[in-house]
Amino acid sequence: MSATRSLTPDQIVAYHRDGYLRIPGFMDADELGPIQQAIADDPSIGGRLATIHDGSEKTVHDYLGWVRHEDDWLGTCTRLERIVEGAATLIGEPVYHFHSKIVQKPAKRSGKVVWHQDYGGWYQDGCLMPDMLTCIIALTQATQESGCLHMLRGSHKMGRLDRIRDDHAYANINPAREAALLERFEDVAVEMQPGDGLFFHGNVVHSSGNNLADHNRILLELSYNGVSNAPVFDNQEHHALKDMEIAPDNALRDGAFGGVFTKTPICDLNDPSDEGYTIFVRDSFPDLS
Numbered sequence: 001m002s003a004t005r006s007l008t009p010d011q012i013v014a015y016h017r018d019g020y021l022r023i024p025g026f027m028d029a030d031e032l033g034p035i036q037q038a039i040a041d042d043p044s045i046g047g048r049l050a051t052i053h054d055g056s057e058k059t060v061h062d063y064l065g066w067v068r069h070e071d072d073w074l075g076t077c078t079r080l081e082r083i084v085e086g087a088a089t090l091i092g093e094p095v096y097h098f099h100s101k102i103v104q105k106p107a108k109r110s111g112k113v114v115w116h117q118d119y120g121g122w123y124q125d126g127c128l129m130p131d132m133l134t135c136i137i138a139l140t141q142a143t144q145e146s147g148c149l150h151m152l153r154g155s156h157k158m159g160r161l162d163r164i165r166d167d168h169a170y171a172n173i174n175p176a177r178e179a180a181l182l183e184r185f186e187d188v189a190v191e192m193q194p195g196d197g198l199f200f201h202g203n204v205v206h207s208s209g210n211n212l213a214d215h216n217r218i219l220l221e222l223s224y225n226g227v228s229n230a231p232v233f234d235n236q237e238h239h240a241l242k243d244m245e246i247a248p249d250n251a252l253r254d255g256a257f258g259g260v261f262t263k264t265p266i267c268d269l270n271d272p273s274d275e276g277y278t279i280f281v282r283d284s285f286p287d288l289s
């Protein structure tokens with residue numbers, strides 16, 4: 001591989017110590033320009049941006065989800081060498097694309113996401129190991145005012161916590177345990193500028209706040225799994241190991257893609273028959289404690 005921004009030894013150490021790694025300027029303005037422009041021109045993305053309740057308190061966000069990847073901007077970014085190489089380096093084995101989202105917190109609207117681990121859900125999907133992570137790329141500023149992510153530094157070292165379900169959420173942590181976590185681990189607000197990257201471990205406890213700013217907060221959130229760790233449950237075809245041709249690191253800069261949202265299949269996150277529906281809604285919880 002010849003990724004242009006390979007992770008340094010210090011960055012790799014920091015990720016394993018903290019459970020996350022912020023990389024200022026991981027992508028450049030000219031690479032992000034086409035998707036930022038496409039969203040500005042068509043904020044609903046052809047009506048495919050779904051406003052859904054994601055199980056966190058009673059808040060809603062606007063989501064675009066995809067589990068496959070083609071050669072438009074969206075699919076090329078999902079396969080981009082520096083992102084895939086970074087994920088493989090941090091996970092410690094070759095990776096495949098698990099699923100991805102664009103998460104928009106509209107201006108001045110609620111958008112709080114409660115403290116949770118992503119692997120809590122991925123475990124329910126049947127992944128045996130927490131050898132999974134997400135790479136976020138900021139498409140807009142994400143500040144404390146606009147609802148950036150917060151990480152409990154080092155919390156991934158606890159391993160997987162049970163999820164508990166209550167009236168309106170399924171991703172909660174037991175309140176007594178959560179209070180203790182907040183005492184024990186440093187709460188770091190990870191503010192991002194457009195183009196900044198953030199890799200975070202599937203077991204790091206994280207949250208995000210409401211968007212009180214007067215601009216939408218939009219993040220690209222790409223999740224990868226180790227190739228040896230595909231789900232063992234049989235309703236997970238969309239999360240099964242799939243081929244992924246790595247896109248050269250200069251592909252977006254060179255315009256080597258066809259359209260922005262034109263080819264990668266976008267999931268209908270409100271349709272229970274869509275393969276992407278269970279990215280958020282896990283009606284059967286075989287392993288719910």
Ligand SMILES: O=C(O)CCC(=O)C(=O)O
Pocket residue numbers: 103113118147148149206207208209219221
């Ligand atoms: O976009 C956000 O604010 C939160 C995203 C998140 O927590 C997640 O994808 O697990």
